[in-house]
Amino acid sequence: MENNSVNHFKNGSFPSGRLGGACKILVIQQKMIGDVLTTTILFEALREKFPDAELHYLVNSHTVPVLENNPFIDKLVLFTPEIERNKIKFFRFLKDIQKEKYDVVIDVYGKLSSLLITWCSKAKIRISYYKKHTSFFYTDTVKRLWHPEHNAGLAIENRMKLLEPLDIPFQYITPKIKLSPEEIQAGKIFLETKGINLTHQIFMIGVLGSSEKKTYPSEYMAKLIDQIAAQYPRGQLLFNYIPFQRKEAQAIFDLCEKATRSKIYFEIFADSLGKFMEITYHCDALIGNEGGAVNMAKALNVPTFMIFCPFINKQNWFGELELLKNQAVHLSDFTEMTKMDSENAKKNPGQFYKELKPELIYPKLKIFLNKLPIRN
DSSP: OTTEEOOOOOOOOOOSSSOOSSOEEEEEOOSOHHHHHHHTHHHHHHHHHOTTOEEEEEEEGGGGGGTTTOTTOSEEEEEOHHHHHOHHHHHHHHHHHHHTOOSEEEESSOSHHHHHHHHHHTOSEEEEEOOTTTGGGOSEEEOOOSSOSSSSOHHHHHHHHTTGGGTOOOOOOOOOOOOOHHHHHHHHHHHHHTTOOTTSOEEEEEOSOSSGGGSOOHHHHHHHHHHHHHHOTTOEEEEOOOGGGHHHHHHHHHHSOHHHHTTBOTTOOOSSHHHHHHHHTTOSEEEEEOSHHHHHHHHTTOOEEEEOOTTSOHHHHOOGGGTTTOEEEOGGGTSOOOHHHHHHHHHOHHHHHTTSOHHHHHHHHHHHHHHSOOOO
């Protein structure tokens, strides 16, 4: 297939059961980096159950950097923008999928494009979430959980449910990103050449969310950054933003106290996913808006403190099992939110964000910071 990479297949056969002979499994998860990264937990579970399986992962091409060194994935099947936009190329892509002769396809994405890919694969086992209008296209469907059963985030628990038709029970697995020694060294050299002292604390600050609606108010974020700087006099603060967000990031910088601004290395930022991971690997924590950057930091085993926007269900992306290393805050932690409040928060998140004042967050943030390993 023209868009494949990362191939280290070991020939072999599956154990007895629904699957037999030399088998291939395709997992489909398109679009967002956080979703793509979270779905990698399926590969670790599949590899444990079927050590000789050939495991393929169909993803959008822009998400490759978070997957390249994953030891559980044999091959990436890339869904490019050209395939997505061009009907002829999409048809050819479907023919290529059919030629792979997959035995199992697990459609995590569950949208029209992935449904067509799953159906055209002609796999004998086709698994996805239950939807009344699409269940016909799959051999096995599972119903999503609305509340965690294992104290993990729903994003993890619902993905693991997709393995039940393959007789794989729930196990708590977290996404993992493995950087090469060269990438780790590249991040170290980059930071040192920019004047960062690696013997002192380094904090990556997620100052902006994936959209304005998912971004904690600038004046509130500045106060939290002041709190971090006050607690760590020798701390070094990096802002996570990309060039077109410079104006918004600068506004938050300007709102910080003068003493805090002297600790912010504003000109150090990642211009790619790979660079972000190389830099974040060397940080003591990532603190800020919940999103893909937080998911990457957690997968790099970097402690995180995340602020959820009011209309996102915290249970989806954060579970109690994470509390030893990570922390998260949501407006519902401090005040009761009805279903109507959640609906209104989607229309006007700013109104609800205003209620999540920095003073409410300070105590949890202080405890989180106190748990971090001491440097100098």
